[in-house]
Amino acid sequence: HAKMNGRNDFAGFDVEMDVLLRNRRRVETDLREALVSLDQFRVHYQPVYNAVDGVLTGFEALMRWQHPARGWVSPEFFIPVAEESGLIRDIGQYVLQTACEAALKWPEQSIAVNVSIIELQDVDYVKKLAAVLSATGLAPERLELEVTETAVVTAGTCEENLKAIRKMGVKVALDDFGTGFSSLGRLTQIDVDRIKIDKTFIHGFDQSDSDKAMVRAIVELARATRLATTAEGVENVAQVEFLQAIGCDALQGFYFSPAVPADKVPELLAAKPALPSPAARESVNRI
Ligand code: C2E
Ligand code: MG
Ligand code: MG
Numbered sequence: 656h657a658k659m660n661g662r663n664d665f666a667g668f669d670v671e672m673d674v675l676l677r678n679r680r681r682v683e684t685d686l687r688e689a690l691v692s693l694d695q696f697r698v699h700y701q702p703v704y705n706a707v708d709g710v711l712t713g714f715e716a717l718m719r720w721q722h723p724a725r726g727w728v729s730p731e732f733f734i735p736v737a738e739e740s741g742l743i744r745d746i747g748q749y750v751l752q753t754a755c756e757a758a759l760k761w762p763e764q765s766i767a768v769n770v771s772i773i774e775l776q777d778v779d780y781v782k783k784l785a786a787v788l789s790a791t792g793l794a795p796e797r798l799e800l801e802v803t804e805t806a807v808v809t810a811g812t813c814e815e816n817l818k819a820i821r822k823m824g825v826k827v828a829l830d831d832f833g834t835g836f837s838s839l840g841r842l843t844q845i846d847v848d849r850i851k852i853d854k855t856f857i858h859g860f861d862q863s864d865s866d867k868a869m870v871r872a873i874v875e876l877a878r879a880t881r882l883a884t885t886a887e888g889v890e891n892v893a894q895v896e897f898l899q900a901i902g903c904d905a906l907q908g909f910y911f912s913p914a915v916p917a918d919k920v921p922e923l924l925a926a927k928p929a930l931p932s933p934a935a936r937e938s939v940n941r942i
């Protein structure tokens with residue numbers, strides 16, 4: 656639009672950019688400060704359920720930042736700033752350490768932690784990961800690292816790290832699948848344990864049959880390749896039923912629960928399965 660309206664809008668755009676950049680720089684300064692005492696940071700945990708029987712199988716750790724003046728700042732905003740400034744390394748270590756410690760209290764559950772490509776490009780990432788595992792005593796098999804498509808297709812240190820991570824017994828999940836650039840066919844060549852289908856596809860179910868077809872294709876191909884599947888952003892029962900019908904393995908979303916503080920996790924662990932058992936469903940269907 657700026658181009659069509661001539662010079663003035665270009666000037667306006669520059670001013671906006673300037674505000675944005677200054678804002679980013681301030682966020683970076685504030686993040687740096689927050690990393691000193693760590694008391695503005697929290698890790699919340701979102702439960703993940705087995706799609707067949709609704710049994711709680713694990714949690715995803717999600718970073719939360721309460722800025723003294725701005726209040727809660729979304730990770731969608733501060734994670735990119737942390738990545739550009741390199742602060743993601745310290746934030747990532749904090750989340751990993753906190754989540755592994757917390758998971759020890761939930762012995763049956765898996766724990767997923769998001770890892771930035773910036774961290775995965777460090778030659779000493781695996782060493783740091785191994786140190787956290789040995790310091791906390793968490794079994795590597797219970798930990799799953801969520802990485803993006805770019806991390807999975809980037810050769811070099813990133814690739815070597817992912818290989819070493821899986822060799823340690825730590826699982827790797829490909830997050831936000833479908834939003835990146837790789838084709839569906841690439842799924843069969845990717846060395847990961849699980850794919851997480853991006854929530855935009857799940858949210859598209861109501862409006863678009865092509866989103867349903869896409870998710871069905873992803874699940875079928877993943878199954879043929881022996882990759883586990885998780886659907887993220889599940890918000891209603893129609894989505895649950897479709898995902899169960901196509902054989903998706905795990906479900907996560909506000910339909911079940913948002914991410915909660917660690918002290919609310921015992922309530923989730925004590926609750927009954929989040930879905931009726933298949934047997935109960937069948938008997939309802941027969942009536
Ligand atoms: P993600 O890893 O794909 O995490 C899922 C996001 O979807 C979370 O947003 C979660 O709160 C949200 N979500 C879960 N269920 C639903 C639902 O039913 N509907 C909707 N609309 N949203 C749902 P959140 O916590 O704001 O995090 C956003 C992104 O920020 C994450 O996406 C992840 O990429 C990044 N992030 C968060 N914590 C960390 C972290 O500790 N390290 C790194 N590197 N990235 C993080
Ligand atoms: Mg994730
Ligand atoms: Mg995701």
Ligand code: MG
Binds near residue numbers: 831
């Ligand atoms: Mg996401």
